[in-house]
Amino acid sequence: MERYKFTRIAHADYLFHSPIGAAKLATLLELARLSPGSRAVDFGCGNAVVLIRAIETYGATGVGVDVSPFALAEARARAASRLASGSLVLREGAATEYVSISERCDLAVCIGATDVFGGYRQTLLALASLIQPEGHLIVGELFWKRPPNPEYLKALGATKDDYQSHAGNVAVVEEVGLRFLKPDGRSLRQPISVSARSPCG
Numbered sequence: 001m002e003r004y005k006f007t008r009i010a011h012a013d014y015l016f017h018s019p020i021g022a023a024k025l026a027t028l029l030e031l032a033r034l035s036p037g038s039r040a041v042d043f044g045c046g047n048a049v050v051l052i053r054a055i056e057t058y059g060a061t062g063v064g065v066d067v068s069p070f071a072l073a074e075a076r077a078r079a080a081s082r083l084a085s086g087s088l089v090l091r092e093g094a095a096t097e098y099v100s101i102s103e104r105c106d107l108a109v110c111i112g113a114t115d116v117f118g119g120y121r122q123t124l125l126a127l128a129s130l131i132q133p134e135g136h137l138i139v140g141e142l143f144w145k146r147p148p149n150p151e152y153l154k155a156l157g158a159t160k161d162d163y164q165s166h167a168g169n170v171a172v173v174e175e176v177g178l179r180f181l182k183p184d185g186r187s188l189r190q191p192i193s194v195s196a197r198s199p200c201g
Helices: 002-010 022-031 048-059 068-080 095-099 120-128 150-157 166-175
Strands: 039-043 061-066 089-091 107-113 131-140 194-195
Touching: 022 048, 022 131, 039 048, 039 068, 039 095, 039 150, 048 068, 048 089, 048 107, 061 068, 061 095, 095 120, 107 120, 120 131, 120 166
Parallel strands: 039 061, 039 107, 061 089, 107 131
Antiparallel strands: 131 194
């Protein structure tokens, strides 16, 4: 419980509880092709800003799942002042438990929280199992911009194998049978958050 409290304090001055900005989020939501009645689920939703934007902009409905009662309390306060009752449901608990009971959705999101599924590849597979054949994923994963210095790894308590390069993340998406969508003119290899689309069934 203390961990979640301290995490909330650390993010107090940030609108997003992840390394994503408003412009990038707008681009990703546009790629997801949401419309009134679309259903979105966000695992590790934090203060639910991603879902709130999707609901406000596209008339979608959303479910946010997070283990932090402090983040969810902020999310409820934000939603109460901005959204129609019932358009956003917030659940406290483990993402893996919710996946087993979740209905199919049009958009599944996990930004900066792939550890809840046991890693990046496992997150892609879990979310892909939830979306409709024409649904989309937005997954944000850490990556090394350059080979990490051993001293940096020691201070971080990490190993170089904990994360891949951005190109390595792209390769994993393709390995599990998903494909990227990108704005026109944006290089696939630029370090932007992932928006992946399931193969047509």
